[in-house]
Amino acid sequence: MVPRRKSLVPPPPESCPLNTCMKYLGGAWTPNLIWYLAAGPRRFTELKHDLAGISSKMLTTRLRELTDLGILVREQIPTSPPTVEYRLTKLGLELKPAINAIASVGMRLKEIAALRKTRV
Amino acid sequence: MVPRRKSLVPPPPESCPLNTCMKYLGGAWTPNLIWYLAAGPRRFTELKHDLAGISSKMLTTRLRELTDLGILVREQIPTSPPTVEYRLTKLGLELKPAINAIASVGMRLKEIAALRKTRV
DNA sequence: CGGAATCCATGCCGATACTG
DNA sequence: CAGTATCGGCATGGATTCCG
Numbered sequence A, B: 001m002v003p004r005r006k007s008l009v010p011p012p013p014e015s016c017p018l019n020t021c022m023k024y025l026g027g028a029w030t031p032n033l034i035w036y037l038a039a040g041p042r043r044f045t046e047l048k049h050d051l052a053g054i055s056s057k058m059l060t061t062r063l064r065e066l067t068d069l070g071i072l073v074r075e076q077i078p079t080s081p082p083t084v085e086y087r088l089t090k091l092g093l094e095l096k097p098a099i100n101a102i103a104s105v106g107m108r109l110k111e112i113a114a115l116r117k118t119r120v
Numbered sequence C: 001c002g003g004a005a006t007c008c009a010t011g012c013c014g015a016t017a018c019t020g
Numbered sequence D: 001c002a003g004t005a006t007c008g009g010c011a012t013g014g015a016t017t018c019c020g
Helices: A017-027 A030-037 A044-049 A056-068 A096-117 B015-025 B030-038 B044-050 B054-068 B096-119
Strands: A072-077 A083-088 B073-075 B083-088
Touching: A017 A030, A017 A096, A017 B030, A017 B044, A017 B096, A030 A044, A030 A056, A030 A083, A030 A096, A030 B015, A044 A056, A044 A083, A056 A072, A083 B030, A083 B073, A096 B030, A096 B054, A096 B096, B015 B054, B015 B096, B030 B044, B030 B054, B030 B083, B030 B096, B044 B054, B044 B083, B054 B073
Parallel strands: none
Antiparallel strands: A072 A083, B073 B083
């Protein structure tokens, strides 16, 4: 009987901030949303076009969620018709490295997947 | 009427590798699974204890998924009873930076959330 | 324009039981 | 030990409609 080895690494710091984070970044559109907002303030409809295919409902949900988290801020601008801008907060900007890391991994996975298809 | 501005940034490279990636990293346990495997080969039951609370079914599902993706490999070891080891492939190791980035973001979000509670 | 409200399909994931 | 099989809840996200 092979004894079970103890964990080689400590659990992800403070009991799984990985999950804490994925809980928010995990939303289907969240990473892309942050991706586009990272370039500067953006309006609701603009974001809706950036994230081609997202429903108003989901966009609203995600925007609210991230606003509550302090990752972005909503700003009413008194024009006519009124416009609303969203932009990343300082905290939100801290997410960029993670988003970029995820994006590059995504590219690798796509490459690999493509290779597989041509190989087979 | 305020004209809608065009996107300020290119779409996430190659049409959303962000989603390509999140599709896999998004699974509830996936990031933690990779976290533990990053330290070295690990057996099924060991992983099951590492990821406290995961069901056999989910663990199997995630392991298969990641194996199919080429992120980790399964290796039968002819002991008695037979044991099986999983370890990250070279491709799998490339995910570590992303996982780490996500983990550090997770920690920040936890900090912030904690501050909020004490502040209010 | 910038949403809110409602209904509904999908599927992720947990619980439980069983196997070579 | 290392899984497979089955059932089912419940959250996630899509489609549609309506509002100030």
